[in-house]
Amino acid sequence: MSPESALSAPDPDLFDKIVNLSKRRGFVFQSAEIYGGFRSTYDYGPLGVLLLRNVKDAWWRSMVQLRHDVVGLDASILTPPQVWQASGHLANFSDPLVDCTNCNARHRVDKLDDPDTCPTCGTSGSFTEARDFNLMFKTQAGPVADTAADVFLRPETAQGMFINFANVLNTSRKKPPFGIAQIGKSFRNEITPGNFVFRTREFEQMEMEFFVPPADSQRWYEYWCQTRMDWYLDLGMDPAAIRLREHDAEELAHYSTGTADVEYLFPWGWDELEGIANRGDYDLTQHANASGEKLDYFDQANNERYTPHVIEPAAGATRTAMAFLMAAYDEETVNDDTRTVLRLDPRLAPYKVAVLPLSKKDTLTPTAHEIFDIVKGRWMADYDETQSIGKRYARQDEVGTPFCVTVDFDTLDDRSVTVRERDSRQQDRVAIDRLDGYLAERLA
Numbered sequence: 001m002s003p004e005s006a007l008s009a010p011d012p013d014l015f016d017k018i019v020n021l022s023k024r025r026g027f028v029f030q031s032a033e034i035y036g037g038f039r040s041t042y043d044y045g046p047l048g049v050l051l052l053r054n055v056k057d058a059w060w061r062s063m064v065q066l067r068h069d070v071v072g073l074d075a076s077i078l079t080p081p082q083v084w085q086a087s088g089h090l091a092n093f094s095d096p097l098v099d100c101t102n103c104n105a106r107h108r109v110d111k112l113d114d115p116d117t118c119p120t121c122g123t124s125g126s127f128t129e130a131r132d133f134n135l136m137f138k139t140q141a142g143p144v145a146d147t148a149a150d151v152f153l154r155p156e157t158a159q160g161m162f163i164n165f166a167n168v169l170n171t172s173r174k175k176p177p178f179g180i181a182q183i184g185k186s187f188r189n190e191i192t193p194g195n196f197v198f199r200t201r202e203f204e205q206m207e208m209e210f211f212v213p214p215a216d217s218q219r220w221y222e223y224w225c226q227t228r229m230d231w232y233l234d235l236g237m238d239p240a241a242i243r244l245r246e247h248d249a250e251e252l253a254h255y256s257t258g259t260a261d262v263e264y265l266f267p268w269g270w271d272e273l274e275g276i277a278n279r280g281d282y283d284l285t286q287h288a289n290a291s292g293e294k295l296d297y298f299d300q301a302n303n304e305r306y307t308p309h310v311i312e313p314a315a316g317a318t319r320t321a322m323a324f325l326m327a328a329y330d331e332e333t334v335n336d337d338t339r340t341v342l343r344l345d346p347r348l349a350p351y352k353v354a355v356l357p358l359s360k361k362d363t364l365t366p367t368a369h370e371i372f373d374i375v376k377g378r379w380m381a382d383y384d385e386t387q388s389i390g391k392r393y394a395r396q397d398e399v400g401t402p403f404c405v406t407v408d409f410d411t412l413d414d415r416s417v418t419v420r421e422r423d424s425r426q427q428d429r430v431a432i433d434r435l436d437g438y439l440a441e442r443l444a
């Protein structure tokens with residue numbers, strides 16, 4: 001059996017288990033829940049904000065910190081219409097929408113199994129003509145509500161990199177091949193948001209635009225496809241649950257000579273985590289023409305001026321965080337009980353360490369606080385003294401904490417603690433003086 005077929009039937013309950021765990025343990029809450037909930041928007045709770053931050057940090061580390069050829073950017077979310085005019089979003093960033101005249105439900109016609117039947121009420125032939133619905137959120141800047149003041153919430157972070165190409169080139173002393181990376185919120189008025197945080201109207205992206213000499217673009221495209229796949233694998237994705245799918249000719253944007261999606265095997269099937277595109281010189285040329293500014297590069301060594309081609313790995317941070325949650329979720333039977341454990345890579349785990357005094361007795365508290373002080377400067381740590389130690393281990397397993405440090409009554413005599421590892425449940429007795437080194441060897 002190939003690894004892919006071994007995974008061809010994901011746990012049918014996994015989706016519900018992840019949604020339930022997310023709410024119960026404070027990863028993700030429905031937004032505005034006390035007012036009945038605001039559909040398709042979510043708030044990241046105490047554990048979710050840590051997981052999401054760790055996903056973004058892992059991306060930034062690999063894409064910016066560990067490279068000499070990529071720099072960072074944080075561009076504005078509010079953007080004037082000229083940018084979206086030049087990028088093509090005003091004209092083309094739309095989905096075909098139909099309304100059901102029977103129940104008033106709206107659907108994306110390209111996503112319907114049967115384009116003549118409304119999946120909400122089951123009526124056939126009730127749809128209006130399809131019309132294009134632009135996905136950008138529009139608002140007004142300033143107090144005067146006229147069209148001159150229209151601004152848009154960006155639907156992708158990418159344009160921030162293109163319109164700052166010359167600024168970055170002139171200030172960073174970089175030359176092609178080099179990249180500009182950005183993490184931030186994007187907004188799309190999706191007609192059919194859904195599958196929990198998979199498709200939402202407000203989400204976070206992690207995008208990088210890599211500017212290369214035109215002749216080298218295919219080589220760099222292949223390099224980035226491989227490099228991005230390696231990133232997911234390095235962080236613990238099962239190779240059988242992740243794949244790179246090349247777009248065929250009909251799927252390609254007119255300016256792209258190659259695009260591939262990194263796909264994950266979600267409970268509902270293979271779906272996109274990231275797109276990697278060879279965008280040619282489309283974006284810089286569009287903005288150069290529209291703005292009248294030169295957005296090219298003079299290569300002194302070869303005495304030639306050219307518009308760099310762009311390779312773009314564009315990933316979703318919120319979507320990827322959910323995929324890592326699903327990939328890490330495991331249940332095993334231990335002493336006739338079901339143990340739920342998130343086998344998250346320690347770099348992604350919300351808490352790296354939990355400090356657990358065996359009892360709430362005052363005699364243990366000062367030493368437990370001492371341990372917390374040792375670990376907290378270096379690792380995100382939890383401190384939990386409620387309920388039995390078994391229940392506390394179970395709670396930490398369920399949120400993926402790699403190490404639990406237990407302070408017991410022997411600690412007061414031997415100045416040692418018990419360190420329990422999440423996956424193996426193996427316990428080591430470690431001297432407090434050695435604890436920092438012990439954990440450092442095992443946590444990145």
Ligand code: GAP
Binds near residue numbers: 156
């Ligand atoms: N600049 C190219 C670009 O934005 P995209 O494929 O539209 O490409 C990149 O978006 C990634 O952003 C997607 O692969 C996905 O992970 C994430 N993404 C896009 N729309 C999303 C949405 N509505 N909700 C959550 N994530 C989304």
